[in-house]
Amino acid sequence: MRFLHTVLLVLEKDLRIEVRSMEIFYTTVFFAVACVLVFSFGFVREGEPIEGAAAGILWIAIAFSGTLALGRTFERERHGDTLRALMMAPVDRPALYVAKLLGVLVLLAAVEAVVVPLIALMFQAPLFAEPLMLGGLLFAGTVGFAAVGTLFAAMLVRARSRDVLLPVLLYPITVPVIIAGVRGTAALLQGEPDVGMARAWLSMLVFFDVVFITLALWTFEPLMTD
Amino acid sequence: MGVQAVKSDQGLAHRAFPALSVLAAAMFAYAPFMIMGAPYESTMGLVQKIFYFHVPAWFAMFTAAAVCGLASAMYLFGGRKSWDGVAASAAEIVVVFGAIGLITGPLWGRKAWGVWWQWDARLTLSLVVWLTFVAYLLLRRFGGAGSEKLAAGVALFGVANIPFVYQSVNWWRTVHPKTTVVMTLGPGMRGAFWWCVGAFLLLTVLLLIARIRLERERATLDDLYLLVEES
Numbered sequence: 001m002r003f004l005h006t007v008l009l010v011l012e013k014d015l016r017i018e019v020r021s022m023e024i025f026y027t028t029v030f031f032a033v034a035c036v037l038v039f040s041f042g043f044v045r046e047g048e049p050i051e052g053a054a055a056g057i058l059w060i061a062i063a064f065s066g067t068l069a070l071g072r073t074f075e076r077e078r079h080g081d082t083l084r085a086l087m088m089a090p091v092d093r094p095a096l097y098v099a100k101l102l103g104v105l106v107l108l109a110a111v112e113a114v115v116v117p118l119i120a121l122m123f124q125a126p127l128f129a130e131p132l133m134l135g136g137l138l139f140a141g142t143v144g145f146a147a148v149g150t151l152f153a154a155m156l157v158r159a160r161s162r163d164v165l166l167p168v169l170l171y172p173i174t175v176p177v178i179i180a181g182v183r184g185t186a187a188l189l190q191g192e193p194d195v196g197m198a199r200a201w202l203s204m205l206v207f208f209d210v211v212f213i214t215l216a217l218w219t220f221e222p223l224m225t226d
Numbered sequence: 227m228g229v230q231a232v233k234s235d236q237g238l239a240h241r242a243f244p245a246l247s248v249l250a251a252a253m254f255a256y257a258p259f260m261i262m263g264a265p266y267e268s269t270m271g272l273v274q275k276i277f278y279f280h281v282p283a284w285f286a287m288f289t290a291a292a293v294c295g296l297a298s299a300m301y302l303f304g305g306r307k308s309w310d311g312v313a314a315s316a317a318e319i320v321v322v323f324g325a326i327g328l329i330t331g332p333l334w335g336r337k338a339w340g341v342w343w344q345w346d347a348r349l350t351l352s353l354v355v356w357l358t359f360v361a362y363l364l365l366r367r368f369g370g371a372g373s374e375k376l377a378a379g380v381a382l383f384g385v386a387n388i389p390f391v392y393q394s395v396n397w398w399r400t401v402h403p404k405t406t407v408v409m410t411l412g413p414g415m416r417g418a419f420w421w422c423v424g425a426f427l428l429l430t431v432l433l434l435i436a437r438i439r440l441e442r443e444r445a446t447l448d449d450l451y452l453l454v455e456e457s
Binding site for chain 2: 090099148151155156158159160161165168169172173175176179183196200201204207208211212215222223
């Protein structure tokens with residue numbers, strides 16, 4: 001109960017700060033749109049997108065803008081030196097992790113709400129043919145990416161060259177998420193949607209989420225102790 | 227106090243080191259003769275011989291990766307500094323043997339498949355694991371003070387990630403010989419192969435011992451400097 005209360009308090013604080021300035025949301029959304037634009041130049045031939053490009057571009061945009069959002073979220077704490085205050089609070093450390101993770105998830109969900117329709121529109125991709133399955137893949141994939149990313153971004157707050165180290169550390173570890181997300185989405189986008197294939201990838205994502213959230217909850221305390 | 231620490235370090239591993247080094251050198255010296263004596267593989271011919279160094283290098287890399295993951299977990303939850311030294315040493319060995327595998331693999335692939343690189347399951351897995359440990363070393367080097375702990379987290383996650391990467395790239399695509407290849411080797415090849423595996427694993431152990439000792443002596447030296455400054 002106390003755990004949940006802490007999570008909600010920290011989440012509310014983060015969302016309130018964000019809603020007042022909308023800084024991370026606006027910059028991340030436009031960064032994602034810029035990513036889509038840049039990649040479309042690489043994957044559109046004679047006005048027609050290459051087969052399977054939409055799924056790849058979608059997940060690259062999520063991964064890139066996710067990295068940016070993770071970095072900015074913790075940069076804000078570092079700038080005000082408030083992470084230390086949070087860490088000194090007599091509350092469960094894992095509750096802080098969960099709150100930060102939920103904050104990043106809310107932000108990325110908002111970004112995806114813009115990027116997914118945009119890609120469907122620009123690449124004539126039938127992204128909404130299987131809305132439930134696509135929603136599941138997006139949710140499970142984003143949770144997996146953010147679960148590892150939130151922990152690493154929190155750890156790196158104290159490190160030098162944190163801006164470049166975050167993607168360097170995060171991308172190799174989240175390779176399964178990217179592969180499962182791209183292949184699962186591509187299975188839904190092909191001429192005849194392969195729901196069975198998408199379900200197999202989704203189950204892998206869920207498994208990944210469970211293992212890595214458990215690991216993160218388990219290691220957050222020792223990792224964040226000086 | 228510091229000097230005692232160095233002395234107490236001269237345990238079994240330390241005393242066995244010269245003998246094991248000679249054994250490893252002898253095994254590596256004899257390995258080319260074993261490989262030469264092994265029969266030619268029917269379709270690939272001479273180029274398949276690279277297999278005797280390529281696969282053992284991967285064995286060594288994954289062994290060192292397991293050591294690094296385990297030592298990182300011990301450091302993270304036990305807090306003893308010496309485990310961090312073990313993890314850092316093992317990570318360097320992962321990168322060295324991974325580089326050997328990543329160089330010999332394309333050399334073999336160019337002849338066997340006609341291309342330098344194939345996005346098949348095992349190649350991709352090895353590349354991802356190798357990149358994780360390169361990132362680990364980058365973090366240790368450029369992360370500044372306190373990055374040992376963060377690095378331990380990265381190693382733990384990197385090792386936990388191995389089954390996921392393996393499964394995902396396996397589903398993604400595969401053209402690499404299956405794992406069963408090792409079990410179905412011809413009798414002539416089997417001896418040479420396991421000889422090389424033994425040599426590589428022995429070398430891994432020796433490198434680990436030497437590198438951990440260096441790490442410990444470095445820590446002792448730091449302690450001694452501190453003592454001198456205090457007195």
